[in-house]
Every structure is written in C-alpha cells, then in structure tokens.
Amino acid sequence: MSAVTPAIQLENLTYAYGRAEAVRGLNLDVKPGRCYGLFGRNGAGKTTTMKCLLNLLRPQSGNVRVFGMDPRKDEVAVKRRLAYVPDQVAFYPWMSVRETLDYLASFREQWNTKIETELLERFRLDPARKTSALSKGQKTQVALIAAVCPETDLLVLDEPTSGLDPIVRREFIETVIGAYQEGNPGQRTILVSTHLITEFEGLIDEFTIIDGGRAVLTLEADTARERFRKIRARFTQPVPEVGFADALRVHRSGRDLDLVVSAGGAQAVETLQRHRPESLSTESLTLEEIFVNVLQS
C-alpha cells in the first residue's frame, strides 16, 4: 500500500508564549478527505496549534507539515491550499457583504460563484448590507462563505460555532461543510476545533482530544462510540461488592450500578451477568460525553 501524504502532520509540536507552554509535544496526523475534530477546553492549545499550521506562530520545536510542505518555508504554497476561519472574525466595517467577498476573492486563484450565491441565499444574507451592520452569527457566515468559495484542499475552522445562538448553530455548520465537501467528494479535508462537541457529533470522522497542550486521545468517531459505553445494571438486592478492572468510572446507589467503560465493556457485562441483575443495559457515550469522561478521569 502506498503511503498517502497526510493533509496535516504534526510531530512533537511545542509552542510557548514566553514561559507559558501552550502546546507540548503534540502529534497529529490528518488524512486527506477527513473531517477531523480537535477537541479541547478553553486554553487547551487548539488555536495555538492552528496558528502554527498557518505560520502565524513559529513553533519552538517540532515538525509541521501541510500536504508535505513546511509552512515556515513554503508559506505561500501552503496558504494557497488552505482556507482559515479564525475564532474572531473581523471585516472592514465600511465594506458591504458583496464588496467584502469580492475583496477576499481577489486574493484567490479561483472562486466558486455558484456556491457563493447558494450560501448567501440559504443564509438569507443581503449582499448590499454593510459588514458593520451584521450580527456576530452573520459575520461568521460571511467568513465561512469566504473560506468555502476558493475551493481549497483544506479548511481550517477555529471554534466556528462558539458565540452563536443554538438555532443559527444548528442550521449552518452542516450546510457549509456539505457545500465544501461536495465539490471534490472524498478529497477535501477539514480540521475543526471546538469545545461545542455536540454540534459536530455526526460530522466528525476522527478526532483528537487535547488537554494542556498534549494529545490525550485520538480515535475514529465510530470506534470511540463502540468502545466508550455506559452500562446500567439493577439488582434485586444491594449492588454486589465486585471490582471492575475495565471501568473508567463506577457509581453505586442502592440497587443500581452505573459503569463507564472505555474498551467495549464485554468483561464488565460478563461480571455483571454472573451476579444475575434484574436488568442490564448498555449504551454508547456521545463524543461530548467521551470528552468529559476522558478529561475528568
């Protein structure tokens, strides 16, 4: 099997603001065509990591490769192949939406006007409106349209839904991602950082949870949901005093027992069945629940 050049590869990335280390030896491997989630709490190092990809920050050590290129040496070539939406978007306030998009398009080799029209309509954005008159959500929508239209191979989104109300959030992120991927199915890569994981539950193919600048867990989303499970058992008598080697968390309350497991839980289920529970059920954790359980254990 020939090795495909990863869209993003980070090896031992380390970045410190003065003495404060934001990213400590982070490894990341994003295959082309994936929608990859970077999950972490505020201050976990997500934004710093993304800025290193764009050469907005220069890491003190480690290797950064975007499509095999070093953003420090090939900054223009790297930026030609990616679009970035920062966590805080700002436009020239005197420009209209139309002027802003034209201005941003002038920096790009190509611009898909069909997608632009489609998304402007779907978001009900008035092209004549001044950007200073837009709400925060509308500004983010304009920034996302500007990121999708150049049809780059990689889309880097830093907290694209934070600060937006739930209705707006629900509507637009899958629209933008759908429009972006559709142009070259299976080839376009997305790296998205967020702490609002529920919004991205179905969109993420693979993710890394980072904490304190380090990767804590990297898994495919489907595999993660298969492995991380909640097991509930109820007994006719008080819960038997047995240990569960494979449990991440054990909660006993009277006749009820709740377990969280990270390896499928076959062993725990077997142990429980030997004690003849009155009822026994298992369900998978959502990505957000996995995030919380991993960071709290």
Next chain:
Amino acid sequence: MVIQINFKSGKPVYLQVVDQIKAASASGALLPGEALPCIRPLAEELRVNRNTIAKAYTELESLGVIETIPGKGCFLKHPQSLLRKDIRRKMLIEEIDQAIVQAHHLQVPGDEFLKLVRDRMAALEEKRRSNEKLGGPT
C-alpha cells in the same frame, strides 16, 4: 422514508443508514426502481458527514441493494440477490445471533422470542402489502 441516527446505539453511523435502507426495502417503504435521496441533502438532513452517506451507499451498492446510475442518482434495485445463498445465510445468522444475545440480556425466554419473530414477520408483511396497495412510500 425517514432515516434516524442514534449516536448512542454504538453502531457505526454508516451501518445505521445501510440497515435502515435495507429495512425500508424489505417493508416496501422503498419500492424497486425508486430513487434514494441524494448524498448531500441526506447528509445535511441527518447532520452527518457526506463521507458517511457515501460509505453507506457504496456498501449498499456492493451488497446489490441499490444501483448508481451516473448523472441520475441512486435507485433501489429489484430484489434479485447477487449474493450466494451461503453468504446470505451467514449474514442472517450474524443478525439472529445478535438478537438472541439481546433476548438473553433482557431475559426473554426462547419460546417467547420465537413467537416475537413470527409476529414481526407478519407485521412487516402487512406493512409491505399496504405500502404496495398505496403504490408508493409513506
């Protein structure tokens, strides 16, 4: 046809789509020759990645459930299974084993389980008949 994704089932999302389309074809909610939703609108409606739907459709195509007509979309095939009988049996046995394990967990005795199987077959047959009478999906 309405597809619903349950992230708590622990079943890979693309497989949930595959199984629901198979079920819709078995119950007559989708009729042979009928078009399946296009990848992008379905992905957006279910709030999942288009890769997931594309993977489900590829799987359904390799199983001979649907066919892709370039430029037109995906359609449900007429039920003439391309799979060998022993492979079909093996696939079914896997599913039955799962249901038996589940019945054991839920403490449903064997005879009751078998009765449920017969009831469900009758219910699906009934649903298929009424769908065919209506001449389309509901």
